Amino acid sequence: MKVFLVEDEIIMREGIRNNIDWEKEGFEFAGEASDGELAYPLIQDSKPDILITDIRMPFMDGLELSRRVKNEMPDIKIIVLSGYDEFEYAREGIRIGITEYLLKPIDGNKLLEAVRRVAQLILSEREEQRELKPGKEQDSGKSAPGIEKEMAEERPEAEPGILEVGKLDRRVAERFLKTGLKSEVTNFVDDYFSSFGMNNIQSLLFRQYVTTDMYFTAVSMLEGLGYENGELAKHCGEIRDINKVLSSVESNKEYLKKILSTAIDLREAVSRKKYHSILEEAKSYIEQHYDDVNISLNSVAASVNLSPNHFSSIFSQEMGKTFVEYLTFVRMEKAKELLRTSSLKSAEIAYAVGYKDAHYFSYLFKKNQDCTPKEYRQRA
Numbered sequence: 001m002k003v004f005l006v007e008d009e010i011i012m013r014e015g016i017r018n019n020i021d022w023e024k025e026g027f028e029f030a031g032e033a034s035d036g037e038l039a040y041p042l043i044q045d046s047k048p049d050i051l052i053t054d055i056r057m058p059f060m061d062g063l064e065l066s067r068r069v070k071n072e073m074p075d076i077k078i079i080v081l082s083g084y085d086e087f088e089y090a091r092e093g094i095r096i097g098i099t100e101y102l103l104k105p106i107d108g109n110k111l112l113e114a115v116r117r118v119a120q121l122i123l124s125e126r127e128e129q130r131e132l133k134p135g136k137e138q139d140s141g142k143s144a145p146g147i148e149k150e151m152a153e154e155r156p157e158a159e160p161g162i163l164e165v166g167k168l169d170r171r172v173a174e175r176f177l178k179t180g181l182k183s184e185v186t187n188f189v190d191d192y193f194s195s196f197g198m199n200n201i202q203s204l205l206f207r208q209y210v211t212t213d214m215y216f217t218a219v220s221m222l223e224g225l226g227y228e229n230g231e232l233a234k235h236c237g238e239i240r241d242i243n244k245v246l247s248s249v250e251s252n253k254e255y256l257k258k259i260l261s262t263a264i265d266l267r268e269a270v271s272r273k274k275y276h277s278i279l280e281e282a283k284s285y286i287e288q289h290y291d292d293v294n295i296s297l298n299s300v301a302a303s304v305n306l307s308p309n310h311f312s313s314i315f316s317q318e319m320g321k322t323f324v325e326y327l328t329f330v331r332m333e334k335a336k337e338l339l340r341t342s343s344l345k346s347a348e349i350a351y352a353v354g355y356k357d358a359h360y361f362s363y364l365f366k367k368n369q370d371c372t373p374k375e376y377r378q379r380a
Contacts, residue, residue: 001119002030004048006039006065007081008057012104016052019108027115036060040068048076050118052111055082055089063092070097077118081106090209091168101208103240110240117243168196173214177221177263185260189253207252208242214256215239218263225270235262275318278304282315283326290330291354297323331355332368339373340380346373 003022007013013032022029030046033039037059043051051069053062066078079100080093090101099121100114176188193201200206216239219232233239236259245255285303289295300323301311315323331353338349350361365373 001026001050001122002028002046002048003050003052003115004030004039004043004046005032006034006036006051006053006057006062007032008034008054010034012054016108016111020112025112025116027119036062036065036068039065043069043076044072047073049122050077050079050115052079052081052115055080063089063096066093066096066098077122079111079114079118090212094205094209099205101205101212103212106240113243168210168213170213170217173217174221177218177260177267180260180264182261182264182268185257185264189256189260192256193249193253201249204246207246207249211242211246211252211256211259212239214259215242218259222263222266225267227266227270231266232259232262272318275314278306278311278314279318282311286327286330290327290334291352293354293356295327295354328364328368332365335361335365335373336369336376339377349373 005013005016007016013034017029017032027050030048031042033042035057036053039053040060051066053065055062062080062082066080069076069078074097077100078096078098079102080089080098081102081104082089083104093101099118102111102114172192176184180188196206196210215232215236219229222231223229236255242255245251281304282300285300286295289299297312298308301308304311306314312323315326319326321329334353335349338344338352342349344352346362347358350356350358353361355361355364362373365371365376369376371379
């Protein structure tokens with residue numbers, strides 16, 4: 001089985017050519033070129049089974065080369081090599097009909113694994129053609145070329161029109177990563193996959209694209225929250241190693257659930273840290289202004305630059321008590337301190353801790369301490 005390589009980086013090209021024992025692995029290294037323009041006539045002449053091509057090259061890039069090769073020689077399988085920042089090219093690559101999309105840098109073993117997978121696909125398709133060709137000829141009287149054309153049209157991986165990459169809308173994943181809950185991950189992934197249709201889901205290349213896109217979307221969201229680029233990889237592995245999770249639809253879905261769950265956990269950790277800082281500021285403000293009769297939820301929320309509703313929600317959720325309950329607790333603690341350490345009258349203490357009405361202060365004190373201010377002082 002013939003392999004042709006197109007790569008403009010000479011070190012990369014020589015590494016692929018020399019570091020893999022192509023003959024020992026059962027392949028014939030049929031040729032190489034530094035860009036698509038030089039490669040195209042050589043490919044026409046050598047007619048390789050597998051084309052390995054970089055995306056960005058001078059004169060004619062990998063996508064244009066792939067497009068021309070697929071138009072003239074549709075049976076050639078194409079493996080595209082691309083950098084992290086060129087991933088959007090994958091969408092066009094799927095439309096053209098590439099078979100594998102690998103992220104650089106890639107070592108020889110990973111590339112060889114991909115070449116073997118593609119070679120197995122070629123052998124399987126050829127076996128199908130051999131099995132179906134006699135029956136097709138008897139039924140329809142078509143010539144061999146006609147049968148081959150029909151077979152090519154029936155193969156999802158070889159026919160780009162079948163893969164509807166336009167169904168993938170990154171904004172759906174972005175919205176979920178920003179606002180979704182961990183408890184919703186399973187349903188989201190199931191619905192997400194269902195929305196693509198069976199032909200897309202069964203395509204290994206399409207699943208690879210979906211998974212890589214989700215991974216990068218999660219990375220982008222986490223970077224926006226201040227995480228390092230490699231944070232997701234610590235929990236979910238490097239994206240270059242995802243082929244082992246693409247072996248089945250179910251394992252693929254489980255991996256997507258892991259990506260989403262991990263990203264949401266990391267997102268929530270940032271929120272908790274952020275809320276912790278906000279709450280510390282709010283508590284400090286209350287400590288300094290508890291004796292102000294005009295202190296309110298609105299004034300404390302304004303001090304930490306949040307809307308009253310948002311602040312109230314965060315405060316209750318993180319503190320386990322409402323703002324009023326917390327303010328009352330602080331005032332009661334201050335009142336107890338004054339009752340123990342001063343000779344101030346109850347009405348004076350009420351005013352000192354922020355209450356205009358001494359009777360209301362006494363009512364709240366007894367409600368919270370199970371005794372009146374006078375009784376508390378006597379016990380102390």
